[in-house]
């Protein structure tokens with residue numbers, strides 16, 4: 196991986212530089228300056244929160260544990276990395292700069308955060324400084340992040356298009372995630388609690404919870420109906436019926452986002468429902484093609500899931516009626532997915548252009564996170580689900596749709612909570628590349 200990553204990284208860096216050049220030109224500025232970020236402390240306490248690197252920084256460098264460092268890009272010059280390596284015997288300090296990225300930078304090592312100032316461009320007014328307010332440096336806050344919209348809009352819009360290096364990083368993250376998922380399924384079948392499954396996942400993925408791109412969702416039985424269930428039950432429920440796990444992993448600052456659902460009894464009706472969603476999900480993944488409108492994929496998913504609900508006798512209306520009346524949204528109340536990369540929910544999902552503007556969500560679908568037309572290089576999740584959520588089902592009744600549902604069928608599935616199947620899929624010039632399925636095929 197490292198030799199390959201070195202070659203891919205050089206190309207990636209060239210893409211970052213040309214995007215930055217174009218963004219600076221738009222804004223009439225001369226330098227891009229990006230602080231890696233700072234530690235944040237809990238109120239009235241001396242404990243820090245887990246450090247989260249500025250995504251604008253890790254877009255350039257696979258450095259995720261280096262608060263107080265700065266990147267400077269000036270068109271036509273070698274980029275500069277101001278690298279904080281404090282003298283500190285209380286904490287583990289970042290190791291001396293090393294890795295495939297090093298040869299491309301002029302690196303200055305500093306020992307105190309304030310020393311960065313003397314290595315930044317002289318005139319802060321000519322800089323696009325992208326970061327959090329707390330990164331401000333210098334007398335009178337000269338080096339305070341200004342986040343010019345023209346620069347941010349441009350970079351965030353183009354961030355949707357992943358370089359081959361970024362896809363390689365996401366593949367590595369997926370490799371870890373799939374190892375975790377396989378271990379989690381084994382733990383579930385062995386009767387572990389949610390907490391035990393979570394630990395088995397982290398162990399196999401080789402990542403501590405704070406290193407994961409988002410908090411693991413490990414849900415047994417009815418807990419699968421809570422979309423972002425993040426309690427970890429310490430005892431396994433009895434009887435054990437179903438298992439929904441939404442868990443990712445990180446590599447070099449990039450995320451994967453994977454969900455699987457299992458029945459405890461591989462021969463029961465809930466497993467058949469899972470299998471039907473799984474087959475539909477694979478069809479949806481196959482629609483990740485250049486020119487496809489993600490909004491339409493989301494609406495098509497409602498129709499496909501409604502057809503499954505109809506086949507299983509849960510709803511009595513046609514898929515078209517279910518979509519038009521909002522009945523399908525009671526069972527599938529989130530979006531089909533989102534962009535993914537440096538952040539699990541990648542930015543600019545609604546961006547109309549690299550100069551701003553918003554593409555609206557379809558009416559009645561407030562939780563869709565991506566409304567753009569797909570183009571080669573985009574990586575998106577495809578995560579349809581069917582859930583039995585009391586609050587939403589109750590609302591269906593109140594809204595006069597009680598007859599659209601067979602409530603005895605709802606009662607049969609409710610103890611299993613819900614189903615979600617989620618893969619990360621790359622849009623290419625031709626066939627989509629399903630990173631998740633490919634890794635499961637290799638590992639399985």
Ligand code: GLY
Nearest residue numbers: 409441452578617
């Ligand atoms: N893991 C959160 C999501 O799937 O979007």
Ligand code: MN
Nearest residue numbers: 452576578617
């Ligand atoms: Mn997701």
Ligand code: MN
Nearest residue numbers: 441452453617
């Ligand atoms: Mn997920």
